[in-house]
Amino acid sequence: MTLRPIRERSGTTEQDGRRRDRTPPPAPEPLPLPVVDDHTHLDIGDAEDRSVDDLLALAAASGAPRAVQIGCDLPAARWTLELLDAQQPGEDGVLPLLGGVALHPNEAARLDAAGLDAALEEIAAMLDHPLVRVVGETGLDFFRTPPEGRAAQEESFRRHVDLAKRTGLALQVHDRDAHDDVLRVLREEGAPEVTVFHCFSGDVAMARVAGEQGWYCSFAGVLTFRNAQDLRDACAVVPQELLLVETDAPFLTPHPYRGRPNASYLLPHTVRAMAELRGDDLEQLCDALTRNAERAYGPWQAAPAGRPAVPGGR
Template sequence: MADRHNRDLDRTLAPRPEPLLVPTVDAHAHLEIVTNAAPDSEEVRKVLDDARDAGVDRVVQVGYSAEQSQWCVDAADHWKGRVLAAVALHPNEAPVVKDLEHDWSIIAKLAEHPRVRAIGETGLDYFRTPPELRKRQQESFKWHIELAKKHKKALVIHDRDSHDDVLSVLLEVGAPEQTIFHCFSGDLEMAKICIERGYILSFAGTVTFKNAPQLREAVKIVPADQLLVETDSPFLAPSPHRGALNTPAQIANIVRAMADERNVSDAELATTLSNNAERIFGSFV
């Protein structure tokens, strides 16, 4: 996945924004794609330091393959106080890995690590996955849901062009207590369903895009305790830097956009988002 997406990335770095007055959390990032470096490298340190200077002092590093999930755990181990990990097979990876059960066994072992606080990103993606492979993708999603419930950890969902089936699977299998829709992409009606079911909606730079008015409507109605913010670095840099290389520092711009829509101060929203992240993922120390 990393190699495929790297070919599509503009490596021009989005400018660091004005810092938030209250530090907060990037709930979903892929630092290994941002840096193309080892988890304990100076390149990762620089990205984390730049984020801290922008008022983003904690990052959840999210997995998408067995090998890369190990990178996530190593990063969380090395950057204590600053990074936590999530581990999983991405829904685009699950249908195409050679031995799905072997990769599951690696994810299951990593899930036991104390600095792994979520299972993700898992879910469904019908944009890239042809119909004949979707059954295997759904099977993997259900396996990850059960793993999250077994370890009482949050579930991080990737949902692309698959809203109805994602919601149906969660009802069928039973959602974990903390179920997060990463980079929420639904409309107002889907947001209302998720809110009613107690799911957590995490908004990314897409909320600033001109062609996403439905996201701005959705972010207005989410109860404060069901809200997170993320970059999905290195993807989805917020406007006016759309297309540039995204990093956790851009949380500052996304928080400001969300605060404007919710008619609250940046500081109030940053505090809420920080508290929510610590409640859902636990302490970063």
């Protein structure tokens, strides 16, 4: 495919007077069975200016041949649809990518009421694309948005929940420093049949709530960070049938490459950490992660007559 990322990241960054290495990490040992990257941002490039084709090839070689590409503002969402249309299936007819579109909560907080209406109208139209299987990422982010922007975030979140329920698509939830309010909105609105906590960041209690509700918990490279024991404890109690794994690339690169650009080919680091902390057999966990992703989003191919059957889908 000819598309290239529409946003770029620099090769180094300055922090505390030091220049940090932003070159891509080496490829890890491949996984024994393939898994799905539940959430990635291919619209954001890296210091090596690698093409989408290159990144997908690297991911396939490491054991992550399929992914969900997330466009979380209007330019990225439009680009995501172009990417979905440009990709080519493998010899088995399976595509490398499905898509998700939404307004990130921090993006929603920047818009006035009229701007939010117009943006959500365009997002809603994109949900008719047969390879768009996710409304997301949406939710609440109280880390970057000050209190005066939180009402707009919540309004946007509620309207994305409604879109997911009306279309039968999965909802991917962004939750940063807003656990109680995210759970409150989901209770008040009624969560969609397929609800996924992208980059799960809660504690054991929240993981148990998600398990009781049948919500998926997707874990990113944060799971491998030295200061993330609470997150590892939460991962350990999630029922295996509700586990997903992601990169959130190019962010949240797993240890030992934290701070360098992430990509789907680095997913094995997180999967292996997940297997070790849970005491799961690695091959069996890989199989479960793949089956969970397929159950949440449907097959990685477009049905001849339109949208494939997905849980709760139209």
